[in-house]
Amino acid sequence: MYNFTIGLSMLISLLLIIVNALVSYVIGIIGKNTYEKTGAIEIAINKLNVLNQYIYNIFSISSVFLTGMIMLPHMRVFLKPLGSWGKAIFFLSLVILIFVNSILNQLILHPTKQMIRGTNETKKELLYNHLRFLVFFYFPIIIIPLIKMILPSELKSRLFSDKILNIISSMSIIFIVLLVTPLFVGIVLKAVPMNSNELNQKLANILKKANIQNCKIYIWSTKNRKIANALVTGYIQKRIYVSDYLLENFTEDEVQSIIAHEIGHIKKNHLMIRLGFILLGNVLFRIVGLLLDYYNHIIPFWVGICIISALFILYFYILFLAISRSQERQADSFVLQIGIDPEVFISALYKLTKLNHSLFRFNRFQEILRTHPSTEQRIEWVRKKAKISNRKIELVQERGEHDIPLI
Ligand SMILES: [Zn+2]
Numbered sequence: 001m002y003n004f005t006i007g008l009s010m011l012i013s014l015l016l017i018i019v020n021a022l023v024s025y026v027i028g029i030i031g032k033n034t035y036e037k038t039g040a041i042e043i044a045i046n047k048l049n050v051l052n053q054y055i056y057n058i059f060s061i062s063s064v065f066l067t068g069m070i071m072l073p074h075m076r077v078f079l080k081p082l083g084s085w086g087k088a089i090f091f092l093s094l095v096i097l098i099f100v101n102s103i104l105n106q107l108i109l110h111p112t113k114q115m116i117r118g119t120n121e122t123k124k125e126l127l128y129n130h131l132r133f134l135v136f137f138y139f140p141i142i143i144i145p146l147i148k149m150i151l152p153s154e155l156k157s158r159l160f161s162d163k164i165l166n167i168i169s170s171m172s173i174i175f176i177v178l179l180v181t182p183l184f185v186g187i188v189l190k191a192v193p194m195n196s197n198e199l200n201q202k203l204a205n206i207l208k209k210a211n212i213q214n215c216k217i218y219i220w221s222t223k224n225r226k227i228a229n230a231l232v233t234g235y236i237q238k239r240i241y242v243s244d245y246l247l248e249n250f251t252e253d254e255v256q257s258i259i260a261h262e263i264g265h266i267k268k269n270h271l272m273i274r275l276g277f278i279l280l281g282n283v284l285f286r287i288v289g290l291l292l293d294y295y296n297h298i299i300p301f302w303v304g305i306c307i308i309s310a311l312f313i314l315y316f317y318i319l320f321l322a323i324s325r326s327q328e329r330q331a332d333s334f335v336l337q338i339g340i341d342p343e344v345f346i347s348a349l350y351k352l353t354k355l356n357h358s359l360f361r362f363n364r365f366q367e368i369l370r371t372h373p374s375t376e377q378r379i380e381w382v383r384k385k386a387k388i389s390n391r392k393i394e395l396v397q398e399r400g401e402h403d404i405p406l407i
Pocket of ligand 1: 261262265328331
């Protein structure tokens, strides 16, 4: 009887993986149909991304949660003799399940994305790229519970026994993890330092002009994935990463404007502000947790869960995204401040949208859920700030042959 229930729960878990794969498959079909119907790459890719981000991710996380609930009573018997390591093994097996689902999702959508965007990344490359990303993304999330599970009980009781001590210890670990994580971005992207030839005088000048000394520029390869992007990391040693697909398609002046935007993030301490925001959020949520615990005779458990979930979404999602968009605006403003020709920057923004097959504009609701304002908003904002006429913007579009569908 016992073996039967274990077998049954394993079967249900396997079924959930298959259902996850089926959801990905259906999303792929919807994306393909959208492309065939509209003929617009941007609309089809946006649909795929939105469905994947919301429908698939929510489904996938709930199904892993469900698998955990089903498996736990059976696994407990095997894992109990292992003590705290047993807990850690169970926890890690659920993380592996998230990885399996996510990799399957990417592999299933791969042919559709390739067909729509004309990319030529092989499945093996996709697998390694995505695996590196998953490890990098989930590491800061899983490290705290994992440390709490495997620490020797004596040390654990010293570090986490008291409620205040628990908050201080957890915060310290989160702080160290967040401080160290950016060091691995280069490995995740397989980036290489820009050599002195590529780091042409213009890029060196812009760093000098901004008075930035401790910043290195790296290139990462995205030609076969067609990703035109740049990003900045690091709290002490700053690093700017630019994709080779961007370098290949942008003029030197346009690349300079993109680097100026990234420098804007450094100059305005955006990374530190984000770090502070995450740490503050952790403290606030621990305090809310303690309060709910204290008032548990008045507030029912399920109401507490609803309050925490709503606050979590508001703080770490809606507010975080609003701060991110405002930081993007400040970085755009820095581009103008440092003396980049606004028309060159606008041309670069058009190109980014075109090369990545992103949508040019979004509705109000979609804007709230984005890390960056839409290209339409960014260009309009730069246009107003630099006092450029609408006609000039049209000329920039024509001159750069930015035949992007303005949808
Ligand atoms: Zn930015």
